[in-house]
Amino acid sequence: MNKVALITGASRGIGKQIAITLAKNGFDISLNCRKENDEVIKIKEEIESYNVSCLIVEGDVSNFEDSERITKETIEKFGKIDVLVNNAGITKDMLLLRMKEEDFKKVIDVNLCGTFNMSKNVSSYMMKARCGRIINLASVVGISGNAGQANYAASKAGIIGFTKSLAKELASRNILVNAVAPGFIRTDMTDVLKDETKEKILDQIPLRREGTAEDVANVVKFLASSDSSYVTGQVINIDGGMLM
Ligand code: NAP
Numbered sequence: 274m275n276k277v278a279l280i281t282g283a284s285r286g287i288g289k290q291i292a293i294t295l296a297k298n299g300f301d302i303s304l305n306c307r308k309e310n311d312e313v314i315k316i317k318e319e320i321e322s323y324n325v326s327c328l329i330v331e332g333d334v335s336n337f338e339d340s341e342r343i344t345k346e347t348i349e350k351f352g353k354i355d356v357l358v359n360n361a362g363i364t365k366d367m368l369l370l371r372m373k374e375e376d377f378k379k380v381i382d383v384n385l386c387g388t389f390n391m392s393k394n395v396s397s398y399m400m401k402a403r404c405g406r407i408i409n410l411a412s413v414v415g416i417s418g419n420a421g422q423a424n425y426a427a428s429k430a431g432i433i434g435f436t437k438s439l440a441k442e443l444a445s446r447n448i449l450v451n452a453v454a455p456g457f458i459r460t461d462m463t464d465v466l467k468d469e470t471k472e473k474i475l476d477q478i479p480l481r482r483e484g485t486a487e488d489v490a491n492v493v494k495f496l497a498s499s500d501s502s503y504v505t506g507q508v509i510n511i512d513g514g515m516l517m
Pocket residue numbers: 281282283284285286287288305306307308332333334335359360361362363383387410411412413454455456457458459460461462463
């Protein structure tokens with residue numbers, strides 16, 4: 274029987290690559306997206322080409338009822354969830370003086386509350402199974418802070434505290450909870466940055482290149498595998514040495 278991974282926000286970017294990488298490694302995939310479209314159907318087809326099953330589950334992780342339903346539909350299809358990857362995330366960058374209350378709340382709602390909603394629903398199944406992995410997408414800016422990203426950095430710092438607390442709560446049930454903290458990864462999220470900003474960030478990266486979604490997915494693969502069975506409550510930076 275294949276292991277089952279539920280990945281949120283897997284319609285593109287890092288989430289899509291995590292889904293494909295885990296599928297290549299024999300996981301059945303529950304692929305969450307906000308809205309199914311042709312691109313998502315292509316991802317499902319690619320996943321199925323690796324001889325595993327794929328379920329597409331629409332839903333907004335910032336909505337608790339949606340999170341309940343995403344979890345339930347996954348359990349109905351596969352009977353279990355071995356790995357939850359809380360990947361869905363957004364940015365609404367702005368200096369504090371100009372940041373609207375709704376822009377602060379929206380980013381916290383999707384990134385941090387979405388991680389809470391999914392973890393709460395999925396962990397109740399994992400607790401009964403007495404095993405599981407929860408892998409949260411934090412960010413280096415949740416550790417270092419970043420001007421113009423007070424909302425995003427706060428959400429990612431929150432995810433780090435949440436990860437460590439959950440790791441302590443769930444360890445006795447053999448559920449391991451870790452986070453990855455990517456640095457500057459090339460996706461739609463970073464494509465919107467000005468060239469000048471990108472150059473400045475690259476100057477701070479000892480490896481002198483932007484990261485790829487594969488760079489992140491490979492570390493998630495490790496955290497989802499039996500190779501990391503003695504690792505919990507950790508935050509692994511994937512940033513080319515940017516933050517050390
Ligand atoms: P991305 O290309 O913008 O993709 C974000 C994904 O999240 C999309 O699939 C999007 O779905 C989904 N999503 C957004 N809001 C959602 C919601 N409410 N419910 C369900 N899904 C939702 O971003 P990315 O670069 O791949 O980032 C993935 C994760 O890595 C995020 O948590 C991000 O904060 C983190 N991260 C990224 C970087 C980076 O440099 N790229 C660095 C550090 C951390 P739609 O297609 O429907 O919009």
